[in-house]
Amino acid sequence: MPHFKLFVLPGDGIGPEVMAEVEKIAAWLTREGIVHFDIERGLVGGAAYDVHKTAISDADMARAQAADAVLLAAVGGPKWDAVPYEVRPEAGLLRLRKDMQLFANLRPAICYPALADASSLKRDLVDGLDLMIVRELTGGVYFGEPKQIIDLGNGQRRAIDTQVYDTYEIERIGRIAFELARKRRNKVTSSDKRNVMKSGVLWDDTIRALHAREYKDVELEHQLADALGMQLVRRPKQFDVIVTDNLFGDMLSDVASMLTGSLGMLPSASLGEKGAGSDTRKALYEPVHGSAPDIAGKGIANPIAMIGSFGMALRYSFNLSELADRVEKAISDVLGKGLRTVDIAGGAKETLSTSQMGDAILSALQAGV
Structure with a gap:
């Protein structure tokens, strides 16, 4: 069973809520003996400023450098609008990118067939994008x-x-x-x-x-x-x-x-150079959406972009493309059943909470084993 060191930075706003759904999946993969994740958690953004008076501490920066991959959820919010520019929450993300030399940002835009009507464009323009x-x-x-x-x-x-x-x-x-x-x-x-x-x-x-x-x-x-x-x-x-x-x-x-219909749907990967004589590279994975302070703590945030970011980590950092495909299929299967969070509800009469959507994707992943 492969072992990987995963450094997790939930951050601010809805960050801890969506990150929790990724940790559910990582924990299940470890329990099943599919892949073992050693998970460390750190602080970034406003959460780090509240404790350390900086957007990311030197100690957490060192943990990020030592990890096989870093997962970051979101930073920022009005609570920290008045902090000095050099230590604003976004400075933590910028330092991660700079110190880890993450020069390539990959942002997929995928429109699942079940969500084509949620886009602001006509279905025929985006279906299968x-x-x-x-x-x-x-x-x-x-x-x-x-x-x-x-x-x-x-x-x-x-x-x-x-x-x-x-x-x-x-x-x-x-x-x-x-x-x-x-x-x-x-x-x-x-x-x-x-x-x-x-x-x-x-x-x-x-x-x-x-x-x-x-x-x-x-x-x-x-x-x-x-x-x-x-x-x-x-x-x-x-x-x-x-x-x-x-x-x-x-x-x-x-x-x-x-x-694609919602910022809550899009993952991203930030990659560095490959090491000398190695296929591994520094990498940071994060959803495209922000910290959404207006809905933080309500349990209604869409975790799909965060889970999709974990899927990108499986593909680009851990060389587990088949498992990444299964995660993406699980997301597609859940959406195909009409299950929705509030941001992609459309005409759905009922919506899932953050944890319910995470559970649904995990169940679909388990069913595909």
């Missing part, structure tokens, strides 16, 4: 320097954010996208703003050169980021793998998320 957005995560405008606000005097201020990319950063995210496409429908769409941004020119040049040098077997197309946003809501099923920078990936993945 399965695309992957690959977002560069540690470069670009979010990390570029200088980043500052300057007092110009006379009541005027100037804000500066810097978009910076080096060739190697673009190449390594490109390789992730091309390798994923080879296992899917063999098509990559590269997106930038080369018409107005020098970083976009370098992005486009680098992706084209990488494709010609190493991935000629993969279909490659290019779309400007604004045009791609339009195409996502016009004809989303034309896409397979979309690769783009940090800023555009942030925005486009949120657009893609609503094609």
